[in-house]
Amino acid sequence: MLDVALTAAGNVFTFQSLLFLTIGMLIGLVVGVVPGMGGTTALAVFGPMTVGLDPYAALSLAGGLMGAVSFGGSVTSILINLPGGAPNAATCLDGYPLAQQGKAGLALGASASASSVGGVIGVFTLLTVIPISKKIVLAFGPSEFFLLAVLGLVTIAACAPGKMLRAMIVGGVGLLFAFVGFDNVNGGTRFTFGIEHLWEGIPLAPAMIGLFAFPEMIELSAKGGSIAKDKGKVGLTGTLDGVWASFKYWKTLLRGSLIGTLVGAIPGVGGTVAAFLAYFSTVQASKDPKSFGKGNIEGVIAPEAANNAKDGGNLIPTLAFGIPGTAEMAVLLGVLVLHGMEPGPTMIMHHEAEIYGLILTLTLSSVLASVIGLMMVRPLAMITRLDAHILVPAVIAISFVGAYANNSLAGDIVLSFVFGVIGYLLIRFDYPRLPLVIALVLGELAERSFDQAMMISSGSWSIFVLRPISALLLVMIVAALTFPMLRTVLRREKAVEEFS
Amino acid sequence: MRGMFGAAVACLLTAAPVMAADFPAKNIEFVIPVSPGGGFDTYVRAIAPIMQRHLPQSVNIVPDNVPAAGGARGAAQVFRAKADGYTIGIFNIPGMLVPQIRGDSGLQYDLTKMTWLGSLGYDSYGIGVASSSPYKTVADLKALGRPVKFTASGPSSTAYSTTMIATDMLGIPREMISGYKGSNDYVLAVIRGDGDAVVGALPVMEKFVESGELRIIGTFDETSLVPGAQNAVELGHPELSKLTLGRLVAGPPNLPPEIAKTLSESLMAAMKDRDMVKWSKDSGIEIEPGDAAAAKANLESQFNFYTQYNKYLGPAN
Numbered sequence: 001m002l003d004v005a006l007t008a009a010g011n012v013f014t015f016q017s018l019l020f021l022t023i024g025m026l027i028g029l030v031v032g033v034v035p036g037m038g039g040t041t042a043l044a045v046f047g048p049m050t051v052g053l054d055p056y057a058a059l060s061l062a063g064g065l066m067g068a069v070s071f072g073g074s075v076t077s078i079l080i081n082l083p084g085g086a087p088n089a090a091t092c093l094d095g096y097p098l099a100q101q102g103k104a105g106l107a108l109g110a111s112a113s114a115s116s117v118g119g120v121i122g123v124f125t126l127l128t129v130i131p132i133s134k135k136i137v138l139a140f141g142p143s144e145f146f147l148l149a150v151l152g153l154v155t156i157a158a159c160a161p162g163k164m165l166r167a168m169i170v171g172g173v174g175l176l177f178a179f180v181g182f183d184n185v186n187g188g189t190r191f192t193f194g195i196e197h198l199w200e201g202i203p204l205a206p207a208m209i210g211l212f213a214f215p216e217m218i219e220l221s222a223k224g225g226s227i228a229k230d231k232g233k234v235g236l237t238g239t240l241d242g243v244w245a246s247f248k249y250w251k252t253l254l255r256g257s258l259i260g261t262l263v264g265a266i267p268g269v270g271g272t273v274a275a276f277l278a279y280f281s282t283v284q285a286s287k288d289p290k291s292f293g294k295g296n297i298e299g300v301i302a303p304e305a306a307n308n309a310k311d312g313g314n315l316i317p318t319l320a321f322g323i324p325g326t327a328e329m330a331v332l333l334g335v336l337v338l339h340g341m342e343p344g345p346t347m348i349m350h351h352e353a354e355i356y357g358l359i360l361t362l363t364l365s366s367v368l369a370s371v372i373g374l375m376m377v378r379p380l381a382m383i384t385r386l387d388a389h390i391l392v393p394a395v396i397a398i399s400f401v402g403a404y405a406n407n408s409l410a411g412d413i414v415l416s417f418v419f420g421v422i423g424y425l426l427i428r429f430d431y432p433r434l435p436l437v438i439a440l441v442l443g444e445l446a447e448r449s450f451d452q453a454m455m456i457s458s459g460s461w462s463i464f465v466l467r468p469i470s471a472l473l474l475v476m477i478v479a480a481l482t483f484p485m486l487r488t489v490l491r492r493e494k495a496v497e498e499f500s
Numbered sequence: 501m502r503g504m505f506g507a508a509v510a511c512l513l514t515a516a517p518v519m520a521a522d523f524p525a526k527n528i529e530f531v532i533p534v535s536p537g538g539g540f541d542t543y544v545r546a547i548a549p550i551m552q553r554h555l556p557q558s559v560n561i562v563p564d565n566v567p568a569a570g571g572a573r574g575a576a577q578v579f580r581a582k583a584d585g586y587t588i589g590i591f592n593i594p595g596m597l598v599p600q601i602r603g604d605s606g607l608q609y610d611l612t613k614m615t616w617l618g619s620l621g622y623d624s625y626g627i628g629v630a631s632s633s634p635y636k637t638v639a640d641l642k643a644l645g646r647p648v649k650f651t652a653s654g655p656s657s658t659a660y661s662t663t664m665i666a667t668d669m670l671g672i673p674r675e676m677i678s679g680y681k682g683s684n685d686y687v688l689a690v691i692r693g694d695g696d697a698v699v700g701a702l703p704v705m706e707k708f709v710e711s712g713e714l715r716i717i718g719t720f721d722e723t724s725l726v727p728g729a730q731n732a733v734e735l736g737h738p739e740l741s742k743l744t745l746g747r748l749v750a751g752p753p754n755l756p757p758e759i760a761k762t763l764s765e766s767l768m769a770a771m772k773d774r775d776m777v778k779w780s781k782d783s784g785i786e787i788e789p790g791d792a793a794a795a796k797a798n799l800e801s802q803f804n805f806y807t808q809y810n811k812y813l814g815p816a817n
Contacts, residue, residue, distance in 0.1 A: 330537030340782030
């Protein structure tokens with residue numbers, strides 16, 4: 001394996017490859033910041049431009065792009081409470097309160113270092129599991145996907161301390177939205193009311209943009225002022241503190257990274273679930289769970305590490321069978337095919353060096369993107385000082401771009417509006433919004449996987465218990481539901497004891 | 501006034517053949533009805549730059565992804581485009597034919613009216629099982645004594661209808677495990693053990709055979725020679741060879757014949773171009789050049805075939 005790795009390194013550390021790596025990183029950072037636009041769109045546009053150059057140009061561009069998009073997405077999560085993409089949503093929970101306290105620099109710094117370390121750990125974990133990558137991909141079938149989706153849905157509720165019931169209600173509404181559209185297992189459309197636009201279901205990006213951007217901006221323009229409550233306190237000395245915070249809380253960092261890689265390996269929704277699981281487990285492991293959601297820096301470190309570590313995990317299906325695990329990987333593999341690399345399980349057999357090259361560029365990009373990001377913290381943190389009458393129109397305009405860029409459908413902009421109204425109502429009545437997003441992401445997978453699991457087992461529910469990983473996930477679900485409650489009970493008892 | 505009107509009409513009348521001779525005068529849009537990254541997307545992106553070299557005038561052929569509604573949106577876009585040769589598209593046949601035959605509501609295209617320009621190739625299908633499974637022949641599957649579980653994508657997909665039709669032709673009692681997202685997923689599903697067997701496109705399955713995970717036990721081609729697998733003739737059902745997946749290129753209805761000819765010829769030349777052949781060999785993706793007449797004939801034959809097997813196409817949406 002060493003000689004393959006050396007060949008790969010030799011091809012990555014050339015001027016051309018590094019140039020494309022940098023270009024990819026810059027595109028990824030910009031694209032990540034625009035809400036709703038993700039690596040998929042960018043790669044689809046820029047990837048084909050590498051045709052005619054050697055495959056390492058494409059790999060470097062793609063690796064650079066993918067490694068940087070996550071960090072770009074964290075920026076908007078922290079600064080304006082608008083997730084750049086679904087995996088960045090968990091960062092909003094503590095990142096935005098920090099920005100409101102004038103500590104945007106701290107949050108961004110922590111995000112940068114957590115992202116880069118998370119990305120590197122993700123890649124190393126990937127390298128260690130390569131020998132069993134096929135087994136990993138084959139171990140996750142419909143029954144596991146269903147339970148994983150349920151686990152993700154359950155952790156939603158736990159991410160809103162004190163508002164668990166409201167979180168579950170919103171999650172339920174999100175599930176209703178998730179089931180709109182064509183039923184892929186049994187055929188037939190549901191809840192589309194004859195509107196052709198809803199045939200494919202409710203697209204995530206416009207919904208997320210509407211849900212987060214518009215209500216924030218309405219609130220902000222109604223209140224006036226800026227995001228940072230006290231402008232004088234917007235300090236940038238916090239940035240270095242933020243960077244070191246990740247290392248200070250190294251257990252959180254490690255936990256987030258490992259969860260990110262392992263859960264992120266699960267094709268499709270791994271990234272989002274990973275970020276929330278990382279957040280949730282950090283809250284549970286903390287001595288002061290109530291401080292989360294109010295600006296606890298660990299609440300930024302954990303999901304940020306996870307959502308970069310997942311990039312390593314995302315490569316497992318590609319390493320095992322040459323097939324994509326996520327939409328971005330699909331576009332990436334498409335670009336590789338344009339370069340004459342055949343897709344499918346034989347890709348690894350014939351193009352090992354190129355795949356290792358991709359892994360290497362991902363690692364490099366993860367670290368470098370954070371460095372570049374750190375250099376931009378000053379102007380970025382200043383955004384929280386901007387007055388509403390400048391910030392609001394700008395954010396709304398960019399949000400519309402993001403909503404439209406998804407599919408070039410005017411209907412998506414209408415959807416954004418609708419979700420904007422929903423989002424506004426939710427914050428007026430003090431209901432958390434994130435559960436809706438998570439439910440939208442996981443709902444389709446949950447339903448489809450359940451139906452498939454039932455078909456596989458011929459209707460027997462025992463499939464969820466008899467398969468080892470399913471059983472493990474079941475245990476995790478029960479734990480996730482009961483652990484917080486147990487903890488409150490135990491602490492209350494302890495307090496009573498101490499009191500008497 | 502009348503003089504001016506007459507002059508204007510005369511200009512327009514003479515302009516038409518002049519426009520055709522000048523074709524193409526601006527960029528041509530090549531609609532891809534799926535998201536970036538899929539097989540059809542790759543075909544178009546590979547051939548577009550080569551095809552534009554074979555056009556009489558130097559313009560760009562710009563791939564444009566128009567996903568959504570299983571391809572119906574992209575198809576509608578080409579169907580409704582102006583018949584001036586500046587919009588063409590790639591079509592999955594019979595995949596995009598099925599909604600039309602089935603009678604889905606709100607469909608805004610009619611593939612039988614498109615101007616067919618050529619085809620990039622056809623995939624044949626076959627039956628595969630996990631290499632760890634004990635089944636070696638189709639007869640083994642039939643001897644199971646219970647419905648055989650076949651993995652496939654959703655009920656609207658070609659894989660689903662192909663599986664239903666093939667298993668009925670072969671007399672294999674079956675149960676569908678549907679809803680997988682793509683061909684890689686439903687082939688992996690059978691390797692994982694979610695189902696007993698899978699009906700899949702041979703190029704996809706052959707890769708899994710090469711990596712050792714899959715065994716092909718039957719092919720729906722009349723002449724194929726996959727070791728260990730019976731072909732359609734040996735299975736006793738040569739009509740199985742009608743179950744193919746074609747990649748056809750078309751323009752909107754009523755495209756002027758000279759423009760259609762230009763597009764058709766440049767497509768053909770692109771498919772035979774040395775660079776295309778090299779790409780095809782490197783990536784393992786086969787291109788079988790087919791001209792406009794062949795494409796039209798294939799469409800009509802598939803239309804008749806699936807009209808006959810309408811009941812397997814799932815409920816109309």
